[in-house]
Amino acid sequence: MSKIIPFKAVRPTADKVALVTCRTYDDYSSAELAAWLNFNPYSFLHVIHPAYANTQKITIDKRFKGVLHKYQDFKNENILVSEDKPVFYLYEIQAKHQTFTGIIAGTSVEDYQQNIIKKHEDTLQYRVELFKDYLHQTGFNTEPVLITYPDSVEINTFISLRKKSEPIYAFATPNKEKHTLWKIDTQSEIDWLQEHFENIPNLYIADGHHRSASAELLYEQDKHLGNKNLNYFMSFLIAESNVKIYEFNRIIRDLNGLTKDDFIKKLAENFIIKTKDQELWKPQNKFEFGMYLDGSFYALFYKQNQKETSVLENLDAQILYDTVLNPLLGIEDLRNDERIDYIPGKQSVSVIKDLIDEGEYEVGFMLYPTNISEIKTIADNNLIMPPKSTYIEPKFRSGLVVYEL
Known part of the structure; x- marks a missing residue:
């Protein structure tokens, strides 16, 4: 029984979304990163890589505070805006050789702890703690955990019908991908999705083992504060047949x-x-x-x-x-x-x-390449794959949807 929830996301305004969203920070070379920071003042890279970090050595604590400050600037300037109420999203990425479509939702830390959400990779404790500290100090995350679920005719049909409606975003990126985002905000749709995911016995992490482990660590550290957002972490849920696994x-x-x-x-x-x-x-x-x-x-x-x-x-x-x-x-x-x-x-x-x-x-x-069946069998047997066994797509764009803690 898998629990998913809608959440009050923060996201770019429609007229700036193509300028704001970016690839994962680690995906940029130093020269490419510098070029984007100089060229595009709306890029979310300015948030996750505060400009002053280019010119001086700073502590991790000061860097995280700089990230939060820049994030608040983006909100104050209405580059990023908040949803009025909790919603799900349907997100499609049209890449050169494949189209990926999934649901953006909050997934349960408790499900993660009880192995309803299953893992197949080990984590490095220092990386888990570092990202936990990042979440604690910045109060937001924009890179969801990529999670697969068993193919479902009902969910596939829902997605196909929902894609016929008007999206809130439809934009292209410099790597020639097309990105489309739909808001799922009616109570009947939200209830329907939650009920169908409750019938799924297990979810499987495809990519993002450190992010999910950090979310759990932050929950254990700060749960006494009563912040219910800590009970969940943002995930991109995609049918297992729709992921692309490279070696x-x-x-x-x-x-x-x-x-x-x-x-x-x-x-x-x-x-x-x-x-x-x-x-x-x-x-x-x-x-x-x-x-x-x-x-x-x-x-x-x-x-x-x-x-x-x-x-x-x-x-x-x-x-x-x-x-x-x-x-x-x-x-x-x-x-x-x-x-x-x-x-x-x-x-x-x-x-x-x-x-x-x-x-x-x-x-x-x-x-x-490893196949999805091998990954699931490894996870079902509580085993760990060797490091760098899989490179899995799709990759989510930073700054597209933000989960605030």
Whole structure:
């Protein structure tokens, strides 16, 4: 039984929404960030990256206060306005190859604690605490947790019919995506959605494990204050068939003292190796891996897949770690080892080739994407996937909808 609630959101005025909303802060290079801050005074980047932080070193506490101050400026200048009453939203992203549609709602911290909302990734405590402090001091969040639910004919029908109505936003972004937002504000629609989600036994976090963990930590810290907004966190709920799951590919700086020939010989103990020369080869199936080394591509076919039984052991990311990254290349900590970096699978394999050819990295591995069934099975068994196992879309635009605490 999954509980969702409408909430009194803060959002941009319709005439400025295309200027206000932005990609996630971490998605910008330093040069791109500076250009947007200089070019666009309405960008939400001014809120999440206060201008003075460019010119001086400041404490985290002062930075968070600067975020809150700039956020209040945006509200005072009527760049951002508040809803009159709690609502749900229907949000559609038309990307180049796929359209994503979901519901923006508040989801329950209690459901999260009781594992009705299930997780498949581990979190870093310092990141959880840092974002908790951010929420506590700024009093708002604009990046929802991406949560999947089992496909429902009834909900799909509701969404299809609702999309025929007049949206409150319809705008394009520089990356050629189209964004459309509808307000769901009648009591009958709100009741209907809540009743249908109550019939869903479990929800699954696709992206945003740190944000949901921070929301729980803030709730435990401040629940004595009686602020009911802390009982929920903003989520973007999307049918599980509508998410796009990419792999994270791995690039490693060295062969841990091994020669190329010795490394390939050791690989052959667990993989059938086929040379692909200059073919930009990517895995076509589970238990297949691509490798780029010394100017050539290789296809690696895992030999031992019939011997593994647990869902975790059968994950391609775990197989690569257990057979190559840890025992051969000496990488133990996938999160913090500076010898390994990650490239989202939506980027071309040629990016990996170029990085290795430039000499900073020595070998790269391409993985086959995990599917939603594997993610759910991992979560249902209270297991944790290896770090950087999935890169999941859609990605939400900052500043589109704000949940105030």
